[in-house]
Amino acid sequence: MRRTGPRRWLIGALKALAVAAILVWSLAPILLIVSSSLKPERDIFAVPPSLTFRPTLEHYAALWARWPEFFHALGNSAVIAALATVIAVFASLLAGYAYSRFPSRWVNASGSLLIVVRLIPPIVLTLPLFPAANALGFQDTHLFLAVLYATFFVSLGAFVMRGFIDQIPREMDEAAAVDGAGRFRTLFRIVMPLAAQGMMAVAVFVAVYAWNEFLFAFVFTSTRAKTAPLVLAEVIGNFDGVEWGVLFAAATVQLLPVLLFVWLTQKFLVAGLTAGATKG
Numbered sequence: 001m002r003r004t005g006p007r008r009w010l011i012g013a014l015k016a017l018a019v020a021a022i023l024v025w026s027l028a029p030i031l032l033i034v035s036s037s038l039k040p041e042r043d044i045f046a047v048p049p050s051l052t053f054r055p056t057l058e059h060y061a062a063l064w065a066r067w068p069e070f071f072h073a074l075g076n077s078a079v080i081a082a083l084a085t086v087i088a089v090f091a092s093l094l095a096g097y098a099y100s101r102f103p104s105r106w107v108n109a110s111g112s113l114l115i116v117v118r119l120i121p122p123i124v125l126t127l128p129l130f131p132a133a134n135a136l137g138f139q140d141t142h143l144f145l146a147v148l149y150a151t152f153f154v155s156l157g158a159f160v161m162r163g164f165i166d167q168i169p170r171e172m173d174e175a176a177a178v179d180g181a182g183r184f185r186t187l188f189r190i191v192m193p194l195a196a197q198g199m200m201a202v203a204v205f206v207a208v209y210a211w212n213e214f215l216f217a218f219v220f221t222s223t224r225a226k227t228a229p230l231v232l233a234e235v236i237g238n239f240d241g242v243e244w245g246v247l248f249a250a251a252t253v254q255l256l257p258v259l260l261f262v263w264l265t266q267k268f269l270v271a272g273l274t275a276g277a278t279k280g
Helices: 004-038 058-066 069-102 105-120 122-136 142-165 172-178 183-194 196-212 215-220 228-236 243-266 268-274
Strands: none
Touching: 004 243, 058 069, 058 243, 069 105, 069 142, 069 183, 069 196, 069 228, 069 243, 069 268, 105 142, 122 215, 142 196, 142 215, 172 183, 183 196, 196 243, 215 228, 215 243, 228 243, 243 268
16 A cells, blocks of 8 residues: 555556646647747747747738748638538538448448548549549539548548447337438438537548648649648749748738637547447
8 A cells, every 4th residue: 555655656657747748749840830920930930939029910921921822722722621521521421321330241341442542642643533534524623622621531531430339229210210311311310410410520631631732732733722821832932032921920810710620629629539439
């Protein structure tokens, strides 16, 4: 009993140290970006770093004046992320219901195929897709980019939804069938409301990915559907030199909406990560 106290204290201290390390690792880059966007240009890369400074909004004013296309690109990112989220959530709901309620060798094989496709590096997929998209006139459109993002995440979304739907008793489906409800009516009237938390989890995953994705946007867009990450890359590659203050301001503007979205939906994100871990 005498050894239990010090041992428990040591374990608690190690856990606290691990949590602190994770917080520093995760939050330090964000704090660096936000604070640098508020520093005068001379203080951004000062050695040693200036911890006390007079905040300024000059970099945000310069961003608004010199890079108006960035805010248009933010609108494109929002539209594409919203479209991708709706498509991915609907497709994941249908796929998750099929995997949960109609298990078979071929259905399970298709699930394995989804995982295999998900493991393929995205750059490999762009090679055959680029000439096809160009020939069909889908290049530089919001809908095509949204479909790409949704397709890339349906594999993950399907298995997240399967984990939630598995926890819904099959007896509810049978009771609905006795009352005369078909499969689709059962899905949308019974299963979907009970699996709403899983749908929100999938929505969080897809929206965050679509908001931050760069490679597909770089390959398949040029002007009309250009997203915010592409404009950030243009700020870095400016011929007049990198305006670091403007770059940090743009990164902050692009970062804050997704941080707020994740903070508001964090319980759904955790639920998605633990889907299927327990049986209801």
